[in-house]
Amino acid sequence: MTEMRLPVFSTIERDRRWNLAREFMAREGLDALLVFGEHEDAGPAPVAYDTWFTNGRAGTTVVFPRAGEPVALLPGPMFIMDHLESHRRGDTPWIPAQRLRGTRHSSTIIETLNELDLAESAIGVVGLGSHMPWHPEGIIPYNLWNNVLCRFSEAVFQAVDLPFGQLIMQLGEEEIAVLRHSASIGDAMVQAMVATAAPGVPESRVYAAGMAAGYSLGSLPPAMHLWSGADVVAAGPPDWGQRARTPRVLQDGDVIYAEVFSRE
Incomplete structure (x- = not known):
């Protein structure tokens, strides 16, 4: 059987994207981005914004500080096992294992924002704005987001879905x-x-x-x-x-x- 050869994304593409994100944060006056990815089984219409950062499985939450490397919050053990197996097969994960977290509950988001010293920062959020056609008022669950807001009363959270969507249209x-x-x-x-x-x-x-x-x-x-x-x-x-x-x-x-x- 002839081996299938497909185009792939390299770490050069990763760096291009991450630099675009840092430039975006600088322009918008943001200290970090919090990107809530829609579930991988959400169907054909949703855009998996989180995978733009991770080059991985959709359905994660990404916290990307302007001065530092992103952290990926995973919804469950299957994602961790996929990450390990991918690495074992020779892939180079964009997010190293030490920057992964095992859940993306509100408590994990809170812990990650504290860990990155973002408790009083300006944070751009992808997931609060319109995600047409299915979610005209955002995709982040109410209870999750309410818990985060209650914990970080000094932080400023700004929906950046539209300008971020325009950013990733710039194809490499x-x-x-x-x-x-x-x-x-x-x-x-x-x-x-x-x-x-x-x-x-x-x-x-x-x-x-x-x-x-x-x-x-x-x-x-x-x-x-x-x-x-x-x-x-x-x-x-x-x-x-x-x-x-x-x-x-x-x-x-x-x-x-x-x-x-x-x-x-």
Whole structure:
């Protein structure tokens, strides 16, 4: 079997991103960033802001002081084991083991902010602002954030979701290479669907062909939006994946409306 060669992110890309973050904090008058990442199973729409810092598994909280290195707060033991196994396989983790914490509860956030002497600092927060389309009023849980606010009455917390989102749109060379590769996987997914679609074929078989192509090329597509018919008004995951029903069978003259997501 031919070894699959994919573009990767190096420590050069890590340093580029971290320097951008430090420059951002300097411009905004911030002493640190607190980035709350959305859960890895949140679906195709969310942007995993935390992974921009960690190059790792989505669903962590990152605390990045302007003068120092970031700390990653992990939601559970599985993340630690993934980190260890990745290192054992020869990867260079962006966040070293000594900068990891085993939970991201409010108590761990409080401990980390104290550890980094940020109790009376100006802290930019990613997670309080709008995360469209699913979370127009932020993604940080109320109880967690209320506990943090009660503990740090002297700190200033500022939502920076929009300007930070604009910051990470500035793609580096390695990001462009990965983006192009991801787009090629998306093209392959569509081609597999086109080759499968025909009158008498159920939607589920077309869906499976697209997802299988993505998986086989080294991506983990989180889902697909797919509907078929002569004049479909619906959008999103197919109805047979949302409730108990038989997948629709394609008919002559149908149009398939699909949105593929290639996560690379």
